[in-house]
Amino acid sequence: MTNPLAPVLDHIDTQRDAFLGRLIDYLRHPSISAENIGINEVGTLLVEMLTGIGLDAQLAPSEGHPMVIGRWEKAPGKPTVLLYGHYDVQPADPLDKWVSPPFEPTIRDGRLYARGVGDNKGQHFAQILALESHLKVNGTLPCNVILLLEGEEEIGSPHIAAFARKNRHLLEADLSITADGPRHASGAPTIKFGSRGVISFELRCRHASRDVHSGNFGGVVPNPIWTLVHLLGTMKNAEGEITIDGFNDGIEPPAAEELAAVERLPLDLEAFKQGLGLSRLDAPADRPFYERLCFRPTLTINGFHGGYGGPGSKTVLPNEAFVKCDIRLVEAQDPVDILNKVRAHVGKHAPEVELIAEENGMQPSKTPIASPYTAPLRRAFVAAQGREPLLMPAGFGSLPNYVFTKILGIPAFVTPYANHDEANHAPNENMTLDCFHEGVRTGAAVLHELGALAERD
Numbered sequence: 464m465t466n467p468l469a470p471v472l473d474h475i476d477t478q479r480d481a482f483l484g485r486l487i488d489y490l491r492h493p494s495i496s497a498e499n500i501g502i503n504e505v506g507t508l509l510v511e512m513l514t515g516i517g518l519d520a521q522l523a524p525s526e527g528h529p530m531v532i533g534r535w536e537k538a539p540g541k542p543t544v545l546l547y548g549h550y551d552v553q554p555a556d557p558l559d560k561w562v563s564p565p566f567e568p569t570i571r572d573g574r575l576y577a578r579g580v581g582d583n584k585g586q587h588f589a590q591i592l593a594l595e596s597h598l599k600v601n602g603t604l605p606c607n608v609i610l611l612l613e614g615e616e617e618i619g620s621p622h623i624a625a626f627a628r629k630n631r632h633l634l635e636a637d638l639s640i641t642a643d644g645p646r647h648a649s650g651a652p653t654i655k656f657g658s659r660g661v662i663s664f665e666l667r668c669r670h671a672s673r674d675v676h677s678g679n680f681g682g683v684v685p686n687p688i689w690t691l692v693h694l695l696g697t698m699k700n701a702e703g704e705i706t707i708d709g710f711n712d713g714i715e716p717p718a719a720e721e722l723a724a725v726e727r728l729p730l731d732l733e734a735f736k737q738g739l740g741l742s743r744l745d746a747p748a749d750r751p752f753y754e755r756l757c758f759r760p761t762l763t764i765n766g767f768h769g770g771y772g773g774p775g776s777k778t779v780l781p782n783e784a785f786v787k788c789d790i791r792l793v794e795a796q797d798p799v800d801i802l803n804k805v806r807a808h809v810g811k812h813a814p815e816v817e818l819i820a821e822e823n824g825m826q827p828s829k830t831p832i833a834s835p836y837t838a839p840l841r842r843a844f845v846a847a848q849g850r851e852p853l854l855m856p857a858g859f860g861s862l863p864n865y866v867f868t869k870i871l872g873i874p875a876f877v878t879p880y881a882n883h884d885e886a887n888h889a890p891n892e893n894m895t896l897d898c899f900h901e902g903v904r905t906g907a908a909v910l911h912e913l914g915a916l917a918e919r920d
Protein backbone atom coordinates (compact mmCIF):
# COMPACT_ATOMS: atom_id res chain seq x y z
CA MET A 464 0.00 0.00 0.00
CA THR A 465 1.32 3.45 -0.80
CA ASN A 466 1.93 5.84 2.02
CA PRO A 467 -1.14 8.15 2.16
CA LEU A 468 1.00 10.88 3.75
CA ALA A 469 3.24 11.40 0.71
CA PRO A 470 0.59 13.00 -1.56
CA VAL A 471 -0.54 15.21 1.35
CA LEU A 472 3.00 16.50 1.85
CA ASP A 473 3.31 17.02 -1.91
CA HIS A 474 0.09 19.02 -1.89
CA ILE A 475 1.41 21.15 0.99
CA ASP A 476 4.62 21.82 -0.94
CA THR A 477 2.78 22.88 -4.11
CA GLN A 478 0.46 25.13 -2.04
CA ARG A 479 3.33 26.79 -0.17
CA ASP A 480 2.76 30.29 -1.61
CA ALA A 481 -1.04 30.04 -1.56
CA PHE A 482 -0.99 28.99 2.11
CA LEU A 483 1.27 31.91 2.92
CA GLY A 484 -1.13 34.29 1.18
CA ARG A 485 -4.01 32.95 3.24
CA LEU A 486 -2.03 33.31 6.47
CA ILE A 487 -1.37 36.94 5.53
CA ASP A 488 -5.13 37.49 5.06
CA TYR A 489 -5.82 35.93 8.46
CA LEU A 490 -3.21 38.08 10.21
CA ARG A 491 -4.82 41.27 8.93
CA HIS A 492 -7.65 40.72 11.44
CA PRO A 493 -6.65 42.01 14.89
CA SER A 494 -7.91 39.97 17.87
CA ILE A 495 -6.47 41.60 20.99
CA SER A 496 -8.00 40.00 24.06
CA ALA A 497 -6.61 42.55 26.56
CA GLU A 498 -8.34 45.38 24.69
CA ASN A 499 -11.35 43.33 23.53
CA ILE A 500 -10.65 44.23 19.91
CA GLY A 501 -11.81 41.92 17.11
CA ILE A 502 -12.32 38.83 19.27
CA ASN A 503 -15.82 37.94 18.12
CA GLU A 504 -15.03 38.81 14.51
CA VAL A 505 -12.03 36.48 14.40
CA GLY A 506 -13.91 33.77 16.33
CA THR A 507 -16.69 33.90 13.74
CA LEU A 508 -14.16 33.95 10.91
CA LEU A 509 -12.59 30.77 12.28
CA VAL A 510 -15.93 28.98 12.59
CA GLU A 511 -16.59 29.78 8.91
CA MET A 512 -13.07 28.69 7.97
CA LEU A 513 -13.35 25.36 9.83
CA THR A 514 -16.85 24.68 8.47
CA GLY A 515 -15.49 25.40 4.99
CA ILE A 516 -12.82 22.68 5.22
CA GLY A 517 -15.32 20.09 6.49
CA LEU A 518 -15.20 20.34 10.29
CA ASP A 519 -18.21 20.60 12.54
CA ALA A 520 -17.48 24.00 14.06
CA GLN A 521 -19.01 26.21 16.72
CA LEU A 522 -18.35 29.23 18.87
CA ALA A 523 -18.72 27.84 22.40
CA PRO A 524 -19.46 30.41 25.11
CA SER A 525 -17.25 30.53 28.21
CA GLU A 526 -17.33 32.90 31.18
CA GLY A 527 -15.12 35.17 29.05
CA HIS A 528 -14.32 35.21 25.34
CA PRO A 529 -15.77 32.28 23.42
CA MET A 530 -13.87 29.13 22.49
CA VAL A 531 -13.74 28.05 18.86
CA ILE A 532 -14.26 24.31 18.60
CA GLY A 533 -13.98 22.33 15.38
CA ARG A 534 -14.43 18.57 15.31
CA TRP A 535 -14.10 15.70 12.89
CA GLU A 536 -14.83 12.29 14.38
CA LYS A 537 -15.39 9.89 11.51
CA ALA A 538 -12.52 7.49 12.17
CA PRO A 539 -13.87 4.88 14.59
CA GLY A 540 -11.17 2.90 16.39
CA LYS A 541 -8.59 5.63 15.77
CA PRO A 542 -7.26 7.93 18.47
CA THR A 543 -8.78 11.36 19.02
CA VAL A 544 -6.34 14.24 19.24
CA LEU A 545 -7.25 17.55 20.84
CA LEU A 546 -5.34 20.29 19.02
CA TYR A 547 -5.11 23.41 21.17
CA GLY A 548 -4.22 26.94 20.08
CA HIS A 549 -5.33 30.48 20.78
CA TYR A 550 -6.78 33.05 18.40
CA ASP A 551 -6.15 36.08 20.59
CA VAL A 552 -2.96 38.11 20.33
CA GLN A 553 -1.01 40.52 22.50
CA PRO A 554 -1.50 44.28 22.17
CA ALA A 555 0.81 45.75 19.53
CA ASP A 556 2.32 48.58 21.62
CA PRO A 557 4.82 50.19 21.32
CA LEU A 558 3.74 50.88 17.73
CA ASP A 559 6.74 53.09 16.87
CA LYS A 560 9.11 50.15 17.40
CA TRP A 561 7.52 48.16 14.53
CA VAL A 562 9.37 48.34 11.20
CA SER A 563 6.09 47.57 9.39
CA PRO A 564 2.60 47.99 10.93
CA PRO A 565 1.57 45.04 13.15
CA PHE A 566 -1.62 44.24 11.25
CA GLU A 567 -0.19 44.77 7.77
CA PRO A 568 1.75 41.51 7.40
CA THR A 569 5.05 42.08 5.59
CA ILE A 570 7.72 39.70 4.32
CA ARG A 571 11.37 40.65 4.85
CA ASP A 572 14.39 38.35 4.54
CA GLY A 573 12.43 35.10 4.60
CA ARG A 574 10.29 36.11 7.57
CA LEU A 575 6.70 37.21 7.85
CA TYR A 576 6.25 40.10 10.30
CA ALA A 577 2.87 40.66 12.01
CA ARG A 578 1.33 40.68 15.48
CA GLY A 579 0.27 37.12 16.28
CA VAL A 580 2.13 35.41 13.44
CA GLY A 581 4.12 33.20 15.81
CA ASP A 582 1.90 33.55 18.87
CA ASN A 583 -0.29 31.88 17.83
CA LYS A 584 -2.06 32.44 14.50
CA GLY A 585 0.70 31.11 12.25
CA GLN A 586 0.88 27.96 14.36
CA HIS A 587 -2.79 27.05 14.64
CA PHE A 588 -3.38 28.13 11.05
CA ALA A 589 -0.69 25.60 10.11
CA GLN A 590 -2.72 22.95 11.97
CA ILE A 591 -5.87 24.01 10.13
CA LEU A 592 -4.07 23.79 6.77
CA ALA A 593 -2.75 20.35 7.72
CA LEU A 594 -6.34 19.20 8.35
CA GLU A 595 -7.52 20.82 5.11
CA SER A 596 -4.73 19.16 3.12
CA HIS A 597 -5.59 15.66 4.37
CA LEU A 598 -9.29 16.22 3.67
CA LYS A 599 -8.61 17.64 0.22
CA VAL A 600 -6.16 14.97 -0.91
CA ASN A 601 -7.60 11.86 0.76
CA GLY A 602 -11.17 12.95 1.54
CA THR A 603 -10.66 11.88 5.13
CA LEU A 604 -8.52 12.40 8.23
CA PRO A 605 -6.22 9.66 9.54
CA CYS A 606 -7.53 10.09 13.12
CA ASN A 607 -10.27 11.94 15.00
CA VAL A 608 -9.67 15.59 15.73
CA ILE A 609 -11.01 18.19 18.13
CA LEU A 610 -9.57 21.64 17.46
CA LEU A 611 -9.87 23.96 20.46
CA LEU A 612 -8.92 27.62 19.95
CA GLU A 613 -9.03 29.86 22.99
CA GLY A 614 -9.61 33.62 22.94
CA GLU A 615 -8.03 34.52 26.28
CA GLU A 616 -4.59 32.89 26.37
CA GLU A 617 -2.81 36.23 26.26
CA ILE A 618 -4.65 37.45 29.35
CA GLY A 619 -3.75 34.33 31.35
CA SER A 620 -6.46 31.83 30.29
CA PRO A 621 -8.74 32.80 33.21
CA HIS A 622 -11.71 30.67 32.11
CA ILE A 623 -10.38 27.62 30.28
CA ALA A 624 -10.16 25.43 33.40
CA ALA A 625 -13.81 26.07 34.31
CA PHE A 626 -14.78 25.59 30.66
CA ALA A 627 -13.03 22.21 30.53
CA ARG A 628 -14.64 21.07 33.80
CA LYS A 629 -18.09 22.06 32.55
CA ASN A 630 -17.70 20.80 28.97
CA ARG A 631 -15.82 17.53 29.32
CA HIS A 632 -18.18 15.95 26.78
CA LEU A 633 -16.93 18.42 24.14
CA LEU A 634 -13.28 17.63 24.81
CA GLU A 635 -13.08 13.84 25.08
CA ALA A 636 -9.74 12.94 23.53
CA ASP A 637 -6.80 10.56 23.95
CA LEU A 638 -4.09 13.23 23.91
CA SER A 639 -3.64 16.95 23.40
CA ILE A 640 -1.13 18.71 21.21
CA THR A 641 -0.35 22.42 21.40
CA ALA A 642 1.65 24.07 18.64
CA ASP A 643 2.75 27.24 20.41
CA GLY A 644 5.93 28.89 21.56
CA PRO A 645 9.38 28.76 20.00
CA ARG A 646 11.56 25.84 19.03
CA HIS A 647 14.82 25.26 20.87
CA ALA A 648 17.34 28.10 20.43
CA SER A 649 19.52 25.81 18.30
CA GLY A 650 16.76 25.82 15.67
CA ALA A 651 16.12 22.11 16.11
CA PRO A 652 12.50 20.91 16.17
CA THR A 653 11.30 20.33 19.68
CA ILE A 654 8.68 18.37 21.62
CA LYS A 655 7.91 19.61 25.14
CA PHE A 656 6.32 17.35 27.73
CA GLY A 657 5.28 19.76 30.40
CA SER A 658 5.50 23.23 31.81
CA ARG A 659 6.31 24.81 35.13
CA GLY A 660 3.51 26.34 37.15
CA VAL A 661 3.65 29.79 38.68
CA ILE A 662 2.35 31.81 41.61
CA SER A 663 2.94 35.45 42.47
CA PHE A 664 2.71 37.17 45.83
CA GLU A 665 3.68 40.33 47.63
CA LEU A 666 5.10 40.78 51.15
CA ARG A 667 4.38 44.08 52.89
CA CYS A 668 5.85 45.36 56.09
CA ARG A 669 4.98 48.55 57.95
CA HIS A 670 6.26 49.45 61.40
CA ALA A 671 5.98 53.13 62.36
CA SER A 672 3.11 55.29 61.16
CA ARG A 673 5.60 57.56 59.29
CA ASP A 674 9.25 57.80 58.23
CA VAL A 675 11.52 58.94 61.08
CA HIS A 676 15.03 60.38 61.64
CA SER A 677 17.63 57.58 61.69
CA GLY A 678 19.53 59.28 64.52
CA ASN A 679 16.68 60.34 66.75
CA PHE A 680 14.82 57.05 66.32
CA GLY A 681 17.43 54.56 65.05
CA GLY A 682 17.84 51.61 67.40
CA VAL A 683 14.38 52.19 68.83
CA VAL A 684 12.06 52.01 65.84
CA PRO A 685 12.27 48.75 63.84
CA ASN A 686 13.17 48.98 60.15
CA PRO A 687 10.71 47.22 57.76
CA ILE A 688 13.43 46.71 55.13
CA TRP A 689 15.52 44.71 57.63
CA THR A 690 12.43 42.76 58.61
CA LEU A 691 11.86 41.77 54.97
CA VAL A 692 15.56 41.07 54.35
CA HIS A 693 15.65 38.69 57.33
CA LEU A 694 12.40 37.04 56.27
CA LEU A 695 13.65 36.54 52.70
CA GLY A 696 16.87 35.13 54.17
CA THR A 697 14.82 32.37 55.81
CA MET A 698 13.16 31.54 52.46
CA LYS A 699 16.24 30.87 50.32
CA ASN A 700 19.84 30.42 51.44
CA ALA A 701 23.07 31.45 49.76
CA GLU A 702 23.57 27.88 48.49
CA GLY A 703 20.46 28.30 46.34
CA GLU A 704 18.20 26.02 48.40
CA ILE A 705 14.62 27.18 48.92
CA THR A 706 14.03 26.78 52.65
CA ILE A 707 10.32 27.60 52.99
CA ASP A 708 8.94 24.98 55.41
CA GLY A 709 7.56 22.00 53.43
CA PHE A 710 8.31 23.61 50.06
CA ASN A 711 10.17 20.65 48.55
CA ASP A 712 7.81 17.94 49.84
CA GLY A 713 6.83 15.43 47.18
CA ILE A 714 9.17 16.65 44.45
CA GLU A 715 10.29 13.57 42.57
CA PRO A 716 13.77 13.25 41.11
CA PRO A 717 13.73 13.24 37.28
CA ALA A 718 13.24 9.86 35.58
CA ALA A 719 16.19 8.25 33.80
CA GLU A 720 14.74 8.99 30.35
CA GLU A 721 14.19 12.63 31.33
CA LEU A 722 17.81 12.99 32.40
CA ALA A 723 18.91 11.32 29.18
CA ALA A 724 16.72 13.74 27.17
CA VAL A 725 18.14 16.87 28.80
CA GLU A 726 21.66 15.57 28.30
CA ARG A 727 20.99 15.61 24.55
CA LEU A 728 19.80 19.24 24.53
CA PRO A 729 22.37 21.47 22.83
CA LEU A 730 24.04 24.02 25.09
CA ASP A 731 26.75 26.61 24.55
CA LEU A 732 27.16 27.75 28.14
CA GLU A 733 29.90 30.28 27.38
CA ALA A 734 27.80 31.92 24.65
CA PHE A 735 24.83 31.98 27.00
CA LYS A 736 26.84 33.68 29.74
CA GLN A 737 28.44 36.07 27.28
CA GLY A 738 25.07 36.98 25.79
CA LEU A 739 23.85 38.13 29.21
CA GLY A 740 27.16 39.46 30.53
CA LEU A 741 27.20 36.83 33.28
CA SER A 742 30.31 35.72 35.16
CA ARG A 743 28.48 32.78 36.80
CA LEU A 744 25.15 30.99 37.01
CA ASP A 745 22.82 31.18 39.99
CA ALA A 746 23.68 28.98 42.99
CA PRO A 747 24.17 26.08 43.35
CA ALA A 748 27.09 26.27 40.94
CA ASP A 749 27.28 22.56 40.14
CA ARG A 750 23.67 21.99 39.06
CA PRO A 751 23.37 21.10 35.35
CA PHE A 752 21.89 23.87 33.19
CA TYR A 753 18.70 22.19 31.93
CA GLU A 754 18.06 20.45 35.22
CA ARG A 755 17.59 23.91 36.71
CA LEU A 756 15.01 24.85 34.09
CA CYS A 757 13.11 21.57 33.78
CA PHE A 758 13.10 19.94 37.20
CA ARG A 759 13.61 22.60 39.85
CA PRO A 760 11.29 25.19 41.36
CA THR A 761 12.44 28.78 41.79
CA LEU A 762 11.81 31.63 44.19
CA THR A 763 12.41 34.91 42.40
CA ILE A 764 12.37 38.36 43.96
CA ASN A 765 10.80 40.44 41.20
CA GLY A 766 11.19 43.77 42.98
CA PHE A 767 12.06 45.22 46.38
CA HIS A 768 10.86 48.69 47.29
CA GLY A 769 11.29 50.92 50.29
CA GLY A 770 13.21 53.83 51.74
CA TYR A 771 15.27 56.43 50.00
CA GLY A 772 16.84 55.88 46.55
CA GLY A 773 17.40 59.43 45.38
CA PRO A 774 20.64 61.35 44.90
CA GLY A 775 23.14 61.70 47.75
CA SER A 776 22.15 60.38 51.14
CA LYS A 777 19.15 60.78 53.38
CA THR A 778 19.41 59.60 56.98
CA VAL A 779 15.89 58.33 57.12
CA LEU A 780 14.43 55.28 58.82
CA PRO A 781 11.60 54.27 56.49
CA ASN A 782 8.30 53.10 57.90
CA GLU A 783 7.26 50.68 55.15
CA ALA A 784 8.67 48.33 52.52
CA PHE A 785 7.36 45.70 50.17
CA VAL A 786 8.67 42.96 47.98
CA LYS A 787 7.12 41.16 45.01
CA CYS A 788 8.01 37.53 44.32
CA ASP A 789 7.10 34.70 42.01
CA ILE A 790 7.60 30.98 42.36
CA ARG A 791 7.92 28.63 39.38
CA LEU A 792 6.50 25.28 40.37
CA VAL A 793 7.38 21.80 39.21
CA GLU A 794 5.10 18.78 38.96
CA ALA A 795 3.90 17.62 42.41
CA GLN A 796 3.67 21.21 43.64
CA ASP A 797 0.19 22.69 43.84
CA PRO A 798 -0.13 26.50 43.67
CA VAL A 799 -2.70 26.73 46.48
CA ASP A 800 -0.74 24.37 48.73
CA ILE A 801 2.54 26.19 48.10
CA LEU A 802 0.92 29.55 48.77
CA ASN A 803 -0.42 28.18 52.07
CA LYS A 804 3.09 27.02 52.95
CA VAL A 805 4.51 30.45 52.15
CA ARG A 806 1.79 32.01 54.31
CA ALA A 807 2.56 29.66 57.20
CA HIS A 808 6.29 30.30 56.82
CA VAL A 809 5.79 34.07 56.92
CA GLY A 810 3.46 33.73 59.91
CA LYS A 811 6.11 31.79 61.79
CA HIS A 812 9.19 33.86 60.90
CA ALA A 813 7.75 37.38 60.57
CA PRO A 814 4.14 37.52 61.78
CA GLU A 815 4.05 41.31 61.33
CA VAL A 816 4.55 40.92 57.57
CA GLU A 817 1.42 40.85 55.42
CA LEU A 818 1.21 38.43 52.48
CA ILE A 819 -0.95 39.36 49.52
CA ALA A 820 -1.44 36.73 46.83
CA GLU A 821 -2.23 38.14 43.42
CA GLU A 822 -4.13 35.17 42.03
CA ASN A 823 -4.51 31.44 42.33
CA GLY A 824 -1.59 30.88 40.02
CA MET A 825 -1.09 28.26 37.35
CA GLN A 826 -0.61 24.56 37.95
CA PRO A 827 2.46 22.80 36.60
CA SER A 828 1.97 19.87 34.24
CA LYS A 829 3.97 16.92 33.08
CA THR A 830 3.53 14.11 30.61
CA PRO A 831 5.97 11.20 30.83
CA ILE A 832 8.48 10.94 27.98
CA ALA A 833 7.74 7.20 28.12
CA SER A 834 4.20 7.94 26.77
CA PRO A 835 3.06 5.71 23.87
CA TYR A 836 2.49 8.87 21.80
CA THR A 837 6.14 9.96 21.95
CA ALA A 838 7.29 7.56 19.24
CA PRO A 839 4.64 8.58 16.65
CA LEU A 840 5.33 12.26 17.32
CA ARG A 841 9.04 11.71 16.76
CA ARG A 842 8.34 9.80 13.54
CA ALA A 843 6.12 12.66 12.37
CA PHE A 844 8.88 15.24 12.88
CA VAL A 845 11.35 13.07 10.99
CA ALA A 846 8.87 12.57 8.12
CA ALA A 847 8.01 16.29 7.91
CA GLN A 848 11.30 17.97 8.72
CA GLY A 849 13.90 15.26 8.13
CA ARG A 850 15.28 15.71 11.64
CA GLU A 851 14.87 14.04 15.02
CA PRO A 852 13.20 16.45 17.44
CA LEU A 853 14.75 17.39 20.77
CA LEU A 854 12.73 16.15 23.73
CA MET A 855 12.29 18.71 26.51
CA PRO A 856 10.82 17.21 29.71
CA ALA A 857 9.38 20.61 30.60
CA GLY A 858 8.98 23.95 28.94
CA PHE A 859 10.53 26.56 31.18
CA GLY A 860 7.65 29.03 31.19
CA SER A 861 4.06 28.40 32.25
CA LEU A 862 1.26 27.17 29.96
CA PRO A 863 -2.26 26.02 30.90
CA ASN A 864 -1.41 22.42 29.98
CA TYR A 865 -2.66 21.26 33.38
CA VAL A 866 -6.14 21.68 31.89
CA PHE A 867 -5.34 18.66 29.72
CA THR A 868 -3.25 16.58 32.13
CA LYS A 869 -4.99 17.32 35.42
CA ILE A 870 -8.60 18.20 34.47
CA LEU A 871 -9.14 16.11 31.32
CA GLY A 872 -6.62 13.46 32.42
CA ILE A 873 -4.89 13.06 29.05
CA PRO A 874 -1.22 13.32 28.07
CA ALA A 875 -0.31 16.77 26.72
CA PHE A 876 2.43 17.59 24.23
CA VAL A 877 3.74 20.91 22.97
CA THR A 878 5.14 20.90 19.45
CA PRO A 879 6.26 24.48 18.76
CA TYR A 880 6.50 25.52 15.12
CA ALA A 881 7.84 29.08 15.54
CA ASN A 882 11.47 30.10 15.28
CA HIS A 883 13.20 30.72 18.62
CA ASP A 884 13.57 34.45 17.83
CA GLU A 885 9.89 34.96 16.95
CA ALA A 886 9.78 38.10 19.18
CA ASN A 887 6.36 37.15 20.51
CA HIS A 888 4.78 39.75 22.79
CA ALA A 889 7.33 42.25 21.40
CA PRO A 890 7.51 44.60 18.41
CA ASN A 891 8.40 42.98 15.07
CA GLU A 892 6.92 39.59 15.95
CA ASN A 893 7.80 37.24 13.12
CA MET A 894 7.78 33.69 11.86
CA THR A 895 10.15 32.41 9.22
CA LEU A 896 8.44 31.23 6.03
CA ASP A 897 10.27 27.93 6.44
CA CYS A 898 8.98 27.43 9.98
CA PHE A 899 5.41 28.07 8.84
CA HIS A 900 5.75 25.65 5.92
CA GLU A 901 7.40 23.00 8.10
CA GLY A 902 4.60 23.55 10.61
CA VAL A 903 1.93 22.63 8.05
CA ARG A 904 3.95 19.55 7.01
CA THR A 905 4.52 18.53 10.63
CA GLY A 906 0.83 18.96 11.50
CA ALA A 907 -0.09 16.69 8.59
CA ALA A 908 2.52 14.08 9.53
CA VAL A 909 1.39 14.04 13.17
CA LEU A 910 -2.20 13.23 12.13
CA HIS A 911 -0.91 10.48 9.87
CA GLU A 912 1.29 8.90 12.55
CA LEU A 913 -1.47 9.02 15.17
CA GLY A 914 -3.80 7.31 12.69
CA ALA A 915 -1.21 4.63 11.97
CA LEU A 916 -0.70 3.97 15.67
CA ALA A 917 -3.77 1.75 16.06
CA GLU A 918 -2.65 -0.45 13.14
CA ARG A 919 0.90 -0.69 14.38
CA ASP A 920 0.07 -1.92 17.90
Ligand SMILES: [Zn+2]
Nearest residue numbers: 582617887888
Ligand atom coordinates in the same frame (compact mmCIF):
# COMPACT_ATOMS: atom_id res chain seq x y z
ZN1 LIG B 1 1.69 34.71 24.03
